[in-house]
Amino acid sequence: MSKKQGKPKLSYSERKKIEEQKQRKSMQRLIWITIAVVAVIVGLIWLAPGQNGGGQAANISTEGLPVTGNSDAPVKIIEYGDFKCPSCQYFTQQIYPKLKADYIDKGEVALYFANFPFIGKDSFTAAYAAQAVYRQNSEAFWPFYKSIYDNQRDERTAWATSEYLVELASKANLGINLEQLKKDIDGETYKSEVQKQYNSGVSNGVNSTPTLFVNGVKFDKFSDYNALKQLIEQQKGAK
Structure with missing residues (x-):
């Protein structure tokens, strides 16, 4: 009976290529997360009270005002x-x-x-x-x-x-x-x-x-x- 063979060893260039692919995927995820966060912030700013017509109106008391x-x-x-x-x-x-x-x-x-x-x-x-x-x-x-x-x-x-x-x-x-x-x-x-x-x-x-x-x-x-x-x-x- 033949012995079970182990996984073949990867060359340095192959390991480097796999590592670069992982880094690219991580960078892509980071970019998409950043874009999503910026979009949320922009949305909150736009919806903030009183942005020249955008968002919920402010409720300001006129008591004591001329x-x-x-x-x-x-x-x-x-x-x-x-x-x-x-x-x-x-x-x-x-x-x-x-x-x-x-x-x-x-x-x-x-x-x-x-x-x-x-x-x-x-x-x-x-x-x-x-x-x-x-x-x-x-x-x-x-x-x-x-x-x-x-x-x-x-x-x-x-x-x-x-x-x-x-x-x-x-x-x-x-x-x-x-x-x-x-x-x-x-x-x-x-x-x-x-x-x-x-x-x-x-x-x-x-x-x-x-x-x-x-x-x-x-x-x-x-x-x-x-x-x-x-x-x-x-x-x-x-x-």
């Missing part, structure tokens, strides 16, 4: 802004008037403002001033809002002092107590309210100003009025 227009309007827009921000000035002077004429004055849109101070320390000073004006007289907020942006200075300088802001309020004839306004600014009376608004922005992905939320849908193409109108019309139709 509003212009009918608060029962079918479309509610929240603007996160910094009074030192040049882009916010552009929005206020170039986009807001169109928005007001086309939608706000017709009762179709209500615009809310939330402070998102981040440019400089005096961004907070301006935010405290605006919130103080609002708390004294809600109707005085929007004229003050306009006055600050109309008199905005270089963002690289600390121009938003309490003295300057009170001077602007005085020139705007807001009909408020200017001494109380100065005390509220210097004493940071409404710091917690401003901080709450800022935190709300952070939690909803705000990282620049102005950032708008149209019925909770994030919109940061602030200079594209046609795109904003399209989103507003979509939201009107969804009601």
Whole structure:
């Protein structure tokens, strides 16, 4: 009876070829796994709340926020802004008037403002001033809002002092107590309210100003009025 023969020994080149095949298969699996992970991440980013129309809308409270227009309007827009921000000035002077004429004055849109101070320390000073004006007289907020942006200075300088802001309020004839306004600014009376608004922005992905939320849908193409109108019309139709 013949003895059972063992497996033939492989040459060095054959063993090397088999090892290279194993490495290629491992690399292919790694590539496919990487592609799958990237696809999942991209999908999550796309579906995240407020990606200019994509995904689930953010649920942001408007409590304690100044509003212009009918608060029962079918479309509610929240603007996160910094009074030192040049882009916010552009929005206020170039986009807001169109928005007001086309939608706000017709009762179709209500615009809310939330402070998102981040440019400089005096961004907070301006935010405290605006919130103080609002708390004294809600109707005085929007004229003050306009006055600050109309008199905005270089963002690289600390121009938003309490003295300057009170001077602007005085020139705007807001009909408020200017001494109380100065005390509220210097004493940071409404710091917690401003901080709450800022935190709300952070939690909803705000990282620049102005950032708008149209019925909770994030919109940061602030200079594209046609795109904003399209989103507003979509939201009107969804009601």
